[in-house]
Amino acid sequence: MKMVIIFYCMFIAAVITQPGQCENNNTTTNNSTSETVCLDLIGCLDIGSPWVSVTRPCAKPSSPKEINTKIFFYSDPFPERQHYVYQYPHTNVSRIPFQRKHPTYILIHGNNADGSSSWMHKARRTLIEKKLANVLIVDWGAVTKTNFPLNMLQVCGSARTVALEVATVLHRLIHHRHLNISETHCVGHSFGAHVCGYIGKNFTGQMATITALDACQPTFEGQPSKVRLAKGDARFVMAIHTDAQPTALTGSVGFMAAFADVDIYFNGGIRQPGCIVPSNSSDIDLSDPVKAAKFMAKGVMACSHSRAHAYYTEAISNHNCIFWAHRAEMKNMLESLTHILTNAQSSKFTALSNKCDNPEDCIPLILGMEHYPGRGTFLVTTSGSSPFCIDESVPLNYQEKMDAGSRMYAAVIKALEYITPKSLSKHLWAD
Numbered sequence: 001m002k003m004v005i006i007f008y009c010m011f012i013a014a015v016i017t018q019p020g021q022c023e024n025n026n027t028t029t030n031n032s033t034s035e036t037v038c039l040d041l042i043g044c045l046d047i048g049s050p051w052v053s054v055t056r057p058c059a060k061p062s063s064p065k066e067i068n069t070k071i072f073f074y075s076d077p078f079p080e081r082q083h084y085v086y087q088y089p090h091t092n093v094s095r096i097p098f099q100r101k102h103p104t105y106i107l108i109h110g111n112n113a114d115g116s117s118s119w120m121h122k123a124r125r126t127l128i129e130k131k132l133a134n135v136l137i138v139d140w141g142a143v144t145k146t147n148f149p150l151n152m153l154q155v156c157g158s159a160r161t162v163a164l165e166v167a168t169v170l171h172r173l174i175h176h177r178h179l180n181i182s183e184t185h186c187v188g189h190s191f192g193a194h195v196c197g198y199i200g201k202n203f204t205g206q207m208a209t210i211t212a213l214d215a216c217q218p219t220f221e222g223q224p225s226k227v228r229l230a231k232g233d234a235r236f237v238m239a240i241h242t243d244a245q246p247t248a249l250t251g252s253v254g255f256m257a258a259f260a261d262v263d264i265y266f267n268g269g270i271r272q273p274g275c276i277v278p279s280n281s282s283d284i285d286l287s288d289p290v291k292a293a294k295f296m297a298k299g300v301m302a303c304s305h306s307r308a309h310a311y312y313t314e315a316i317s318n319h320n321c322i323f324w325a326h327r328a329e330m331k332n333m334l335e336s337l338t339h340i341l342t343n344a345q346s347s348k349f350t351a352l353s354n355k356c357d358n359p360e361d362c363i364p365l366i367l368g369m370e371h372y373p374g375r376g377t378f379l380v381t382t383s384g385s386s387p388f389c390i391d392e393s394v395p396l397n398y399q400e401k402m403d404a405g406s407r408m409y410a411a412v413i414k415a416l417e418y419i420t421p422k423s424l425s426k427h428l429w430a431d
Contacts, residue, residue, distance in 0.1 A: 039063050041089055042164045050224045051160075058156035058219055062143065064088040067158055069165050070115060070139040075099055079128040085136070087165055093172045100178040103185065103208070104134040106166060106199070110190025110216065111155055112148040112302075114141025119309035123187065126317040130367060138166055144191065156219040159191050163198030170199070181206050186234070189213040189309050190253065193239075194220055197229030205232050209370055212239040214308035215255040217247050222257075231260055236370035238262045240311060243304040244269035253305055261370075262363060264325045264378045266311055273384030275303035307388075311380075314388055315365040321389035323365040325378035326356070 037060050038044040045051075045061050052058055064087075071085040073096040086092040105127050107120040115137050127133040140162045144155055173179035184207050186196035193212035200207050212229055220228040231237050241263060243254030254269070267273060315323050356362035363374035382388040 037061055039161060039164065040065070042161075042168050045160050045164070047157075050227050052157075056156075056219050056223055056227065057153060059154045060157055061161040062154070062158040064161060064165055066142075067140055067161055067165075068142045069162050071166065071169060072115060072137045072139065073098070074124055074128060074135045074137070075102070076128050076132045079125055085169055087169055091168055091172050093169060093177055098134055098173060098177045098179070099132070100180070102132045102134055103183045104136065104173075104179060105131075106136045106138060106184070106186040106196070108138045108162075108166075108186065108188040108192030108195050109141070109144065110188070110192045110213075111144045111152065113189070114145055115139025117309075119189070119313050122313045123309075123316065126313070127367075130316070136166070136169070138162065138192075138195070152218055155191050159195045160198055163195045163202065166195070167199050167202040170203070182235070183208055185209045185211070187211040187213065187312070188215075188229075190216045190305065193255075194229045197233045200229075200233030200237075201226070205234060207234040209236045209238065210234040211312065212237070212255075212260065213312055214242045214244075214253075214305050215239060215259075217244075217253050217255045221247075221255055225259075229259065236261050238369065239264070240308045240365075241265045241269035242267075242272055242308040242311070245271070254308070258377045261375050262325075262378065263376075264365065264380055265328065266307065266380045266382060268379070270304070272304040272307040273382065275307070310386070311365075311382065311388055314386065316367050318387065318389055321387065321391050323380050323382075323389050324356075325363050325365060325374075325380045327361045327374070328377040328379045 035046065035048040036044050037047050039061065040063060042064060047060055050056065052060075069087070071087060073083040073085050074081070075097055076099070078097075083096045085096060105123075107123055109115065109117045109120060116139075120137050124135045124137060127135055140158070143151070143158045143162075147154075170179060170181065170184065174181060181203050186199055186207060186209070188194070188196040188211070190213070193210075193215035196210045196212065200210055210229065210233055215229055225232075229237070229239075237260040239255070239258070239260040239262070241254055241256075243252045244256040244265065245252035245254070246256065247253060252270075256269075311323065359372075360374045360376075363369055363372050363378060365380070381390060383390055
């Protein structure tokens with residue numbers, strides 16, 4: 001634990017002392033003021049409190065030209081064919097094979113990643129196969145991979161620019177290609193989860209769902225809902241927590257508090273099974289804050305943080321096993337806290353009850369989970385390596401106690417999940 005605290009102090013020192021970290025030469029209009037920054041062609045952003053404050057020292061949002069966001073479109077029947085969406089300086093959606101009758105999914109990576117991240121492409125293939133979805137992959141790696149991990153304050157500010165760019169594309173799709181925003185979903189990892197939140201706010205919560213894959217904690221935890229992802233940013237917001245320990249104590253970066261319609265804490269939400277401190281941690285030169293920060297960000301911190309998208313992609317693609325989440329009780333959360341304080345392995349954490357006495361007590365992590373009745377905080381236990389799902393049959397009393405309408409809808413969702421529109425005869429699934 002002492003080693004982790006030392007690394008965290010080195011990380012904070014490196015971020016604060018990094019030359020030019022909070023400097024930004026935005027391309028702005030003459031309407032910009034000390035409290036507002038206006039970005040060419042996409043709009044103006046408030047940079048006063050609470051967007052920028054003593055507890056949230058984010059840099060000013062970079063311009064679209066500086067970020068160089070790339071948005072790629074994929075759809076059926078050619079899921080591997082990539083189409084570039086022109087957005088800056090002139091947004092154009094006329095050349096992509098958008099299918100208005102199908103749902104649309106937006107996938108957004110987090111820090112130290114880009115549009116080539118394997119989890120996004122695995123999810124993209126699954127979504128097209130199972131939902132015949134239109135898929136937009138957002139690549140803002142020019143910011144998130146530059147000067148990592150000392151770029152957090154710049155990424156924090158630039159996330160708002162990226163959200164405006166994506167929202168601009170969606171507005172064009174609505175007006176020119178008849179996109180239905182109520183059938184639009186956003187999935188984001190880390191900083192990308194908050195980008196989803198900003199996009200959702202742009203559409204006043206009309207989007208169908210937002211899925212947060214271990215939403216970023218630094219500069220967001222404890223802040224007002226307007227500056228972060230929050231319940232209400234979509235009709236249904238679901239959050240997966242895998243690295244929810246205090247940054248100041250452990251160097252973890254996952255959001256700790258429950259903030260969504262459904263918050264699922266995997267393995268108690270702390271250190272994930274199989275994620276351990278590397279054996280060579282004692283070899284790190286603590287006199288070099290930059291090297292210490294990179295070690296923490298790419299090693300200890302990254303494993304549990306990245307498990308969120310590993311669990312998600314397995315959950316939506318696995319035909320043989322469902323992650324059943326069980327409602328958390330106070331005793332569960334106290335046990336989880338004990339593991340944090342004692343630095344115990346989270347693999348020892350298990351849910352207290354898996355009986356699902358009421359339909360609200362359990363919820364499956366599948367596409368369409370928003371239509372199940374459970375809301376609140378839930379727990380899932382996994383294995384320490386892929387496949388992570390621990391086989392658990394559908395609780396019989398769960399199905400028995402659901403009302404008739406919910407049972408019928410659950411049966412339809414289950415069928416759509418495991419019997420795809422493209423191959424009805426190939427994917428038969430039974431309990």
